[in-house]
């Protein structure tokens with residue numbers, strides 16, 4: 001058996017086309033969505049992500065405000081830029097590209113919650129815990145959207161999430177256990193004694209450990225859906241958490257690259273449009 005591809009690149013394209021219509025309506029109503037980004041330092045990966053985000057925005061008519069700061073920037077300097085973006089009416093939503101090497105919780109806390117298009121502000125994470133509406137973190141909601149748009153059943157599924165990080169594992173557990181998703185979630189991490197015992201029972205595995213090839217064929221239930229969120233660099237190339245042989249057993253696999261990464265960008269665009277629509281309602 002060869003698994004079917006959970007194609008993030010194609011899904012990003014579809015979502016862009018859907019959002020372009022909403023951007024046009026916003027502009028006609030007098031609000032131009034504008035994405036602000038704060039990039040600290042010159043990490044080539046982070047620069048690539050920020051460039052890609054602005055390119056996506058340009059394609060669907062969203063304006064860009066770019067703040068690129070040297071790696072020597074202090075916490076206070078970055079916080080001052082965040083303050084400027086909070087006050088800038090042309091910037092309807094913004095994010096601080098991670099990692100910054102600074103106190104990221106403090107940086108995130110400075111972002112005005114209504115401009116938090118990453119959905120990572122403590123206020124918005126609190127809303128997620130409470131089940132209230134708010135911007136959702138892009139990678140976790142991108143995983144769910146990728147499954148949905150490929151017809152993978154989430155309702156009632158046994159899901160194993162590998163990794164308990166704040167940007168993926170933890171919020172994903174919260175999202176999947178909402179009534180609207182209705183999955184049963186096991187959150188595995190470095191303290192999990194027998195990872196394979198959990199993954200072998202799972203209908204869906206989301207691997208966000210950042211350990212290349214940690215999920216192998218023998219750990220997968222036949223027909224399961226596997227999402228690869230891990231990003232490591234091996235010999236200059238992206239290496240995901242899924243070993244190549246999982247394609248022989250699984251029913252669905254998200255490739256890496258080409259799976260969850262583009263979905264992170266799609267959900268960012270969706271959050272930008274939503275925050276501009278909410279800004280219009282407040283006018």
Ligand SMILES: Nc1nc2c(c(=O)[nH]1)N[C@@H](CN(C=O)c1ccc(C(=O)N[C@@H](CCC(=O)O)C(=O)O)cc1)CN2
Pocket residue numbers: 045048049052095096097098099118138139238256257258259260261262263264265
């Ligand atoms: N403020 C944030 N920082 C970071 C986030 C985030 O959601 N918000 N997530 C990651 C990086 N990230 C977005 O910023 C991101 C990761 C991957 C991709 C992507 O499209 N990847 C491509 C391959 C890219 C390559 O060749 O290097 C793919 O998977 O096909 C986009 C965005 C950490 N920081």
